[in-house]
Amino acid sequence: MNSFTGFVIKEFKQIYRDTRTLMVLFGMPVIMLILFGFAIRNEVTNANIAVLDLSKDEVTREIIRKLEASKAFELSDYLESYDEVEQRFREGNIKEVVVFEPDFGNKLGKEGQADVQVITDATDPNLANIVQSYTGAILLDHVREMNANGMDGKVGINVLTKMQYNPELKSVNLFVPGLIAVILMLVSALMTSISITREKEMGNMEILLVSPLKPYHIILGKVLPYLVLSVVNVITILVLSKFIFQVPFRGNLVLFFAESTLFIVTALSLGVFISSVANNQQTAMMVSLAGLLLPTLLLSGFIFPVSSMPLPLQVISNIIPAKWFLIIVRGIMLKGAGITLLWKETLILVVIALLFIVLSLKKFKVRLQ
């Protein structure tokens, strides 16, 4: 046991002395959180829009005022004819044009129906979508108000929407759980695989294997420091997201850390597995980045919802540990869900973890033969 402690101490010393490693370990989480928190947002603010009002009556004026009042829009132009629409889009400053048909207010009053055309610049489809749905919401809101004010009760449709759990649609609430997954994957899998392959590359591994140290001592000694550091990272992210972004934490902290540890162990075993396949640090890094980080970013539901992926990708996403971890963390943080609701995802994660532990131990042993 003494030699094992020595191993862990040595590992901590090496991490502490390597500025690059330290930067990745502690700089990366903070930078990523701030990037995702501030810069990358799904919500839209101050999108430039224009209005082509062919009716110019009381109702349209009221709706335009509402659009103007919304934080999402910046009403930058009143157009006079259809010809201007395309021209404005080409100039590139306008994201959306709202067109009211002639005699809008009258039609709405008499027939209970009138047309609004919403044209968006779909060169950025995401933005176009969001802008469109915001506009729709404002229109519906107005219609609902008219109904409430007793205007003969059958004007348009009455739609009630509610955004559960994240009423302000703050993207940062969604990103923080995903970010925890990405950072843990990065620190646990990437860093361990690099640090084990470095021992191989430098020839130290040979000495260690010839020494009386048992292979599992070597693996554990390599993995333990990163487990500790990963937990530190989780705490950092939680604190930052709580105090900078006011991301709510509604669930049980103990459950949260238990699940995080489970995910870290999964990632660590992946890292060990990669290091037993790769012979040098570059390979380990490439495999970790392409094989782990990209899927974690793209297929876990972190950025793109799994449900809107094509079927083959949806199937593949099931073997990505981060997908399940993400469901768990979002559940705990945003919904306050307990283990009774999350046992299925937890079980899947346990199975994946065990699978990779067995696989990496086996692979590591094979390398010794």
Place this chain on the structure above:
Amino acid sequence: MADSVIVTKDLTRVFGDFTAVDAITMDIKKGEIFGFLGANGAGKTTAMKMLTGLLTPSSGEASVSGYDVFTESEKIKKRIGYMSQKFSLYDDLTPMENIQFYGGVYGLYGKELKQKSEELIRSLGLQDKRSSLVGSLPLGWKQKLAFAISIIHDPGIVFLDEPTGGVDPITRRQFWERIYEASDRGITVFVTTHYMDEAEYCDRVSIMVDGRIEAMDSPEGLKASFNTSTIEDVFIQLARKAERGDE
């Protein structure tokens, strides 16, 4: 056979249909400096890996320090030292930290470890370098330090895999003085090398060609039986017959 420390009989290792080591037989005595020569790809590394317990032999017999390599490799590991061609120290640790780490790996601890580390630092003349990182030391010093560390636990045998690559003859000579010291203390030295002048320093030399040991004798004996003036000529005569290239 009373004080034989490495004994092999028809030791063989096969990878697929490639016989890397082909029935080698040797008997190395306690305190002997045994030079293990061979061209690249002759099977030296494979043979060494079998003796150090890194690789299981395909057939034959071998014992190291009286323990069987097939069944008792864990016991062997405690009684041997090993230094590889890639110097095995951590560049980002100080000499002292390296000594303490490897000492700990070989089961030394507490007072004994502390005392041995101090002794080692003193004998290597590293007192004023104790807080600088190993990466900043000259290669020759690193090699000496690595060697000293490989025998810190007083093993019966030390395996040196091309320990002096890349340094000048004077530094190599100094390194060999340390090897003699170890041998005087009763440590058996099993060393591979590419430098034929080093082969002359050994008590006994074996030359491997295509997985087989083609010659084994004292340097003088080899030169006499091949009728040459240097080991290098013996080596060239034998190695020319090789059919294999690099591994």
